[in-house]
Amino acid sequence: MVLLGVWLCLQPSVGEAAAQQLEIEVPRGTQTIRSRTHEGRAYYRLSQIAQLLELTLVERGGLLEARGSRGVVQMTAGRPLVRYQQQYLLLSDPVWRRSSGEWYVPEDFLAKVAPLLLEAKFERIADRRYQLQSLVENRVQLQVVNYPDHVAIIFIPSRRAPIRVQELTGAIRVSFGDFRVVPSLPRTPLDPELVQRIRFDSEDLFGSFDIIKGGSYHSYREYDLSDPWRKVVGIYRAPITTSAPGAATVLQPTPRSVTELAFPPLGGDEIAKEFEPPPSGTAVTIDPGHGGENYGVRPSQELLEKNFTQKLAEEIVRQMKGNRIQLYTTRTRDINLSAQQRSSLANFNRSKAFVSLHFGGSHEESLRGPVVYVQEPIDEPLGSPRLVPWALGQQRYMTRSRRLAEILQQKLNALFGTDNSIVEAPLAVLAPVTAPAVLVEAGFLTNPRDQEILRSPDGMAEIGRAVVDSLQEFLR
Amino acid sequence: MTARLKIIVAVALVLVTLLIAFLYYRWEAEQRSNRSDLPALASLELEEQAAAETPLYQVNLYLYDPVSGKPGLGQLIQMSREIPGSESDELLGQQILNAVIRESPGILPPVARVLQVFLMEDGTAVVDLSRETAEQLSGGVTSELGILRALTRSLRENLPGVQRVRFLVDGEERHTLSGHVSLSQPFM
Numbered sequence: 001m002v003l004l005g006v007w008l009c010l011q012p013s014v015g016e017a018a019a020q021q022l023e024i025e026v027p028r029g030t031q032t033i034r035s036r037t038h039e040g041r042a043y044y045r046l047s048q049i050a051q052l053l054e055l056t057l058v059e060r061g062g063l064l065e066a067r068g069s070r071g072v073v074q075m076t077a078g079r080p081l082v083r084y085q086q087q088y089l090l091l092s093d094p095v096w097r098r099s100s101g102e103w104y105v106p107e108d109f110l111a112k113v114a115p116l117l118l119e120a121k122f123e124r125i126a127d128r129r130y131q132l133q134s135l136v137e138n139r140v141q142l143q144v145v146n147y148p149d150h151v152a153i154i155f156i157p158s159r160r161a162p163i164r165v166q167e168l169t170g171a172i173r174v175s176f177g178d179f180r181v182v183p184s185l186p187r188t189p190l191d192p193e194l195v196q197r198i199r200f201d202s203e204d205l206f207g208s209f210d211i212i213k214g215g216s217y218h219s220y221r222e223y224d225l226s227d228p229w230r231k232v233v234g235i236y237r238a239p240i241t242t243s244a245p246g247a248a249t250v251l252q253p254t255p256r257s258v259t260e261l262a263f264p265p266l267g268g269d270e271i272a273k274e275f276e277p278p279p280s281g282t283a284v285t286i287d288p289g290h291g292g293e294n295y296g297v298r299p300s301q302e303l304l305e306k307n308f309t310q311k312l313a314e315e316i317v318r319q320m321k322g323n324r325i326q327l328y329t330t331r332t333r334d335i336n337l338s339a340q341q342r343s344s345l346a347n348f349n350r351s352k353a354f355v356s357l358h359f360g361g362s363h364e365e366s367l368r369g370p371v372v373y374v375q376e377p378i379d380e381p382l383g384s385p386r387l388v389p390w391a392l393g394q395q396r397y398m399t400r401s402r403r404l405a406e407i408l409q410q411k412l413n414a415l416f417g418t419d420n421s422i423v424e425a426p427l428a429v430l431a432p433v434t435a436p437a438v439l440v441e442a443g444f445l446t447n448p449r450d451q452e453i454l455r456s457p458d459g460m461a462e463i464g465r466a467v468v469d470s471l472q473e474f475l476r
Numbered sequence: 477m478t479a480r481l482k483i484i485v486a487v488a489l490v491l492v493t494l495l496i497a498f499l500y501y502r503w504e505a506e507q508r509s510n511r512s513d514l515p516a517l518a519s520l521e522l523e524e525q526a527a528a529e530t531p532l533y534q535v536n537l538y539l540y541d542p543v544s545g546k547p548g549l550g551q552l553i554q555m556s557r558e559i560p561g562s563e564s565d566e567l568l569g570q571q572i573l574n575a576v577i578r579e580s581p582g583i584l585p586p587v588a589r590v591l592q593v594f595l596m597e598d599g600t601a602v603v604d605l606s607r608e609t610a611e612q613l614s615g616g617v618t619s620e621l622g623i624l625r626a627l628t629r630s631l632r633e634n635l636p637g638v639q640r641v642r643f644l645v646d647g648e649e650r651h652t653l654s655g656h657v658s659l660s661q662p663f664m
Contacts, residue, residue: 089647090591090604090647099502099505289655294655297614297615297616305616338651339651339658340651358616358656359616360615360618361616362542362547362618362619363582363583363614363615364543367543367618371618373617378661391658391660391661418547419546420547421548425617425656426658426661427657428651428652428657428658428659431658431660441548441616444547
């Protein structure tokens, strides 16, 4: 009886999974870690993983710190969240600390957390099989050639590697895969109007270059050259155009990095002067919603909301010509801006009105027509009239925003033949705007009748006309 | 039986008794620590396990119905459903919200998931939505707002201590869920 009791205590409980094992290939051979089952799931002993990957484990109170050659993470028992720098990584199961004091982690610790700790490439190569590889160096030499209309930045790597060039809000990022980059930055001075500087970002395991855009940046082009193989990134300034006499004042934000415009720096007379807001007049900011990798409503590959919002903004700009209203748009190209950047521009421009352009979408095809949204009141005291919290900027303008929304809703309803009403919603792009502000969904991209209007040039022109007329009536 | 044999048997019995007591103590401690881990567990496996093992519990789900009002003014409709009960309110909340998601096909993508629900002492519930929920949410302002209100109402109605709901995406605070509706303030 006694022996039976001992035997029962030692047996795993009913329903527990069979033990699994992980294989980790390290430079000195393949090592195996066996799992221990807890709550029906497989866990792996952290001290064994740490020994293989040369991590240091330090336990303080209920907190365990795992330190590698490149980074540190912290975790607590019973929580699936692992803290890394300022963010939390979510594991599939909570970290488990046995009563004996041993720490155990689920398998995805190896895939999600371990690569962040190591100065080497650590990846999953098959089911429950991982590989640790030291990284090969790639010496990348940069050369710069300044031309009248562009700057050519030439990347000459010692090893040919897949190179990814992507546009960010304030920079062009050039990243090299599979190798650790050892940079050799250029000595030739850069044209500061086009490129402020080239920064090497070593936070990523492989390393990447950020070409920080200058005030006259317009676009970039990338191409390859051979013998020796090299990648060229051309940074171009805007083509010079002459405007017809008597043309309307249509101002657009200088492409001097939207981020910087959105958050003007404080202090320093010279810098402050450069970022001085425009003189107060009748300024209106139009915000074409979405952009870049943020498509918005997408009923098909051809119908992307971001393209329709940009088209409508262009239509409004065209129809505003000859008008005394100074018109600003938050974006003129296919880039994604955060809601904060969009509302920052409205405030920086001292706008008298802000209109964020969108189109609706629903799996219910029957929904149609325009809907104008205004900010929902936030139940928080405003405090000092001189110091309004960012998220409460719209509070004082709600009545006037509603007035603008009513005019827009009425004109757009007449165009679409609908009787939709304005709607209150907590909208990130409207909440901080210190001016009458609305968000317009000018028809549903998912409704066939609305699509007909939106896809025809006349339809888009008429919507643009309704917005322009509404603004003029509101600002009169 | 000699006196010496009696002593050996007695010592052996004492040792076996001590061993049993020690093993029982360890087993009991492990069970206790497992029980205290329960509220924090986020895995779907646990949810499924709960579904198989526990009795059903009737809840009122609130679902967003886009066609019950004018465009932009979709209403919430109430629906009774039976879901597995749970000792933990946080796990129950997660099951309720995942049931709302399951009952909202078309509005939310099939991969949408509530990863975790935390209940704070001040009446705030923190709901951690999966990254796919935000990335693959189709529709405009109305759908985004509709689903957030449906999740909020379903949690408030079924867990009496919940007064407001804050949303995270993949464990992180975000300005918006899918580009429109602000997540910086809690939903009531």
